[in-house]
Amino acid sequence: MADTPFPPELLRDVQKRRTFAIISHPDAGKTTLTEKLLLFGGAIQLAGTVKARKSARHATSDWMEVEKQRGISVTSSVMQFEYQGNTINLLDTPGHEDFSEDTYRVLTAVDAAVMVIDAAKGVEAQTIKLLDVCRLRNTPIITFVNKMDREVREPFELLSEIEEVLKIQCAPVSWPIGMGKAFRGVYHLLNDAVLRFTSGEEKRSDAEVIKDINNPLLDELFPMEIKQVRDDVELLNDASPPFELDEFLAGRQSPVFFGSGINNFGVQEILQALIDWAPPPQPRDAGKRLVEPAEAPFSGFVFKIQANMDPKHRDRIAFFRICSGRYSSGMKVKHVRAGRDMKLANALTFMANERVLKDDGVAGDIIGIHNHGQLQIGDTLTEGEILGFKGIPYFSPEMFRAARLRDPLKSKQLQKGLQELGEEGAIQVFEQEGGQMLLGAVGQLQFEVVAQRLKDEYKVDAIFESADIHTARWLTFPDDLTRRNFEYEQALRLGKDVDGNMVYLATSRYNLAVTMEKWPKVGFHATREHG
Numbered sequence: 001m002a003d004t005p006f007p008p009e010l011l012r013d014v015q016k017r018r019t020f021a022i023i024s025h026p027d028a029g030k031t032t033l034t035e036k037l038l039l040f041g042g043a044i045q046l047a048g049t050v051k052a053r054k055s056a057r058h059a060t061s062d063w064m065e066v067e068k069q070r071g072i073s074v075t076s077s078v079m080q081f082e083y084q085g086n087t088i089n090l091l092d093t094p095g096h097e098d099f100s101e102d103t104y105r106v107l108t109a110v111d112a113a114v115m116v117i118d119a120a121k122g123v124e125a126q127t128i129k130l131l132d133v134c135r136l137r138n139t140p141i142i143t144f145v146n147k148m149d150r151e152v153r154e155p156f157e158l159l160s161e162i163e164e165v166l167k168i169q170c171a172p173v174s175w176p177i178g179m180g181k182a183f184r185g186v187y188h189l190l191n192d193a194v195l196r197f198t199s200g201e202e203k204r205s206d207a208e209v210i211k212d213i214n215n216p217l218l219d220e221l222f223p224m225e226i227k228q229v230r231d232d233v234e235l236l237n238d239a240s241p242p243f244e245l246d247e248f249l250a251g252r253q254s255p256v257f258f259g260s261g262i263n264n265f266g267v268q269e270i271l272q273a274l275i276d277w278a279p280p281p282q283p284r285d286a287g288k289r290l291v292e293p294a295e296a297p298f299s300g301f302v303f304k305i306q307a308n309m310d311p312k313h314r315d316r317i318a319f320f321r322i323c324s325g326r327y328s329s330g331m332k333v334k335h336v337r338a339g340r341d342m343k344l345a346n347a348l349t350f351m352a353n354e355r356v357l358k359d360d361g362v363a364g365d366i367i368g369i370h371n372h373g374q375l376q377i378g379d380t381l382t383e384g385e386i387l388g389f390k391g392i393p394y395f396s397p398e399m400f401r402a403a404r405l406r407d408p409l410k411s412k413q414l415q416k417g418l419q420e421l422g423e424e425g426a427i428q429v430f431e432q433e434g435g436q437m438l439l440g441a442v443g444q445l446q447f448e449v450v451a452q453r454l455k456d457e458y459k460v461d462a463i464f465e466s467a468d469i470h471t472a473r474w475l476t477f478p479d480d481l482t483r484r485n486f487e488y489e490q491a492l493r494l495g496k497d498v499d500g501n502m503v504y505l506a507t508s509r510y511n512l513a514v515t516m517e518k519w520p521k522v523g524f525h526a527t528r529e530h531g
């Protein structure tokens with residue numbers, strides 16, 4: 001199938017797609033940059049739209065608030081806009097660190113990422129985690145060093161921190177002239193031009209551009225700063241690698257831009273880099289073969305499930321990344337895991353911040369499919385071929401609770417509720433020997449959300465008690481005998497996830513180390529793939 005020539009129109013449309021996410025530690029400026037990208041992309045007219053949502057989201061710690069936000073977050077999960085004849089899909093990653101599992105999955109659906117670094121703080125914890133996830137697929141990363149209008153750290157120091165901590169080579173494309181109150185702009189190394197900084201939140205057309213680093217006009221304008229910049233640039237030309245597209249596309253090198261999101265400065269350069277350098281949809285591993293994005297047959301996978309607004313209907317939206325072909329409303333597709341056909345009607349497509357019904361989408365685009373639990377994270381849909389897209393990870397949870405019922409007669413409902421919420425990815429659920437249900441989460445808020453949803457949607461009043469578990473590891477065995485012996489000896493420490501995979505539930509790091517040492521042939525895995 002991959003050998004047949006691609007339909008030219010489809011190929012053309014696919015080549016114009018750019019699908020990316022912004023990754024950052026909270027407060028580095030992701031929301032601000034999102035908003036400015038939409039502003040420059042013409043998708044919103046006024047600054048403040050995205051931020052208003054975020055302040056509501058931040059005030060959130062109890063479930064009712066989360067609930068209110070759910071409708072909004074469905075619509076803001078994918079923002080599509082046009083820029084210079086390209087169609088850009090910006091996938092939102094939940095900012096709250098409690099929902100970082102969701103973030104990880106979203107990253108499997110993008111072709112590139114923009115990493116925002118707070119220039120005063122440098123590389124932060126969440127950035128490290130997110131970049132590790134990008135690395136699983138060698139996702140190309142564009143770096144935006146933000147907040148140059150503040151007193152921040154030296155640019156050379158920031159670059160070496162990024163290189164050392166994140167293990168990615170930096171290729172500066174723009175270089176700051178001063179910082180804080182003396183921030184004058186950036187020098188664009190590839191264009192040999194200075195872009196002059198002006199502050200203000202209003203959208204402007206291009207900043208003033210002054211060609212040539214040796215232009216005497218620069219000495220007049222920036223007598224205090226220009227010598228430093230010239231010295232820096234000389235040093236960069238000698239010591240720092242030039243930007244190389246292939247290295248960037250392989251995920252080994254990141255072009256670095258300096259700017260100030262809130263002042264709209266540097267935003268256009270990021271958009272330009274996305275268009276000029278970020279890859280269009282790439283071939284994807286679907287198990288038995290690579291799927292080319294411009295193949296005519298439609299295919300893709302579910303990377304995120306979100307409960308819809310009305311809890312009574314248990315209607316969920318499956319976020320689906322199209323990997324090949326073209327979606328059209330009413331088309332019939334094969335649900336590979338379930339082994340049956342289904343009709344895709346009225347899928348949601350996303351235009352900036354509104355939900356609109358559109359009946360077209362190609363590889364790289366995201367559609368939202370209404371369903372009642374038939375679809376799970378990692379599910380593949382095709383036009384008939386048996387494929388299974390790879391690489392959507394589960395991560396070992398970092399917190400555990402044991403679920404107990406106030407009313408023991410409701411154990412069936414509890415089991416059903418947890419199974420469904422587990423499938424949706426709201427929480428990880430493990431069943432231990434004797435039927436004990438164990439919940440695993442990355443953040444505390446996940447427990448609150450699950451407790452409330454069990455009450456509202458399943459009428460189950462459950463108590464979550466602390467559990468003496470430090471971490472979980474998915475197990476693989478070299479042979480049946482080893483598996484049986486292990487099961488016999490470790491029965492008390494074993495559990496099964498919602499898909500029936502066996503996990504080892506370690507009480508401490510030490511306990512895990514001892515067990516791993518004793519069973520060298522057994523594989524203990526901190527992540528596993530869906531499906």
Ligand code: GDP
Pocket residue numbers: 024025026027028029030031032033054095146147148149150259260261262263
């Ligand atoms: P997020 O948590 O990563 O989404 O960060 P936000 O976009 O909400 O930004 C966090 C804070 O940093 C907010 O108060 C922003 O106004 C501020 N901020 C964002 N970009 C800049 C910038 O370029 N300069 C300055 N001085 N502040 C910024």
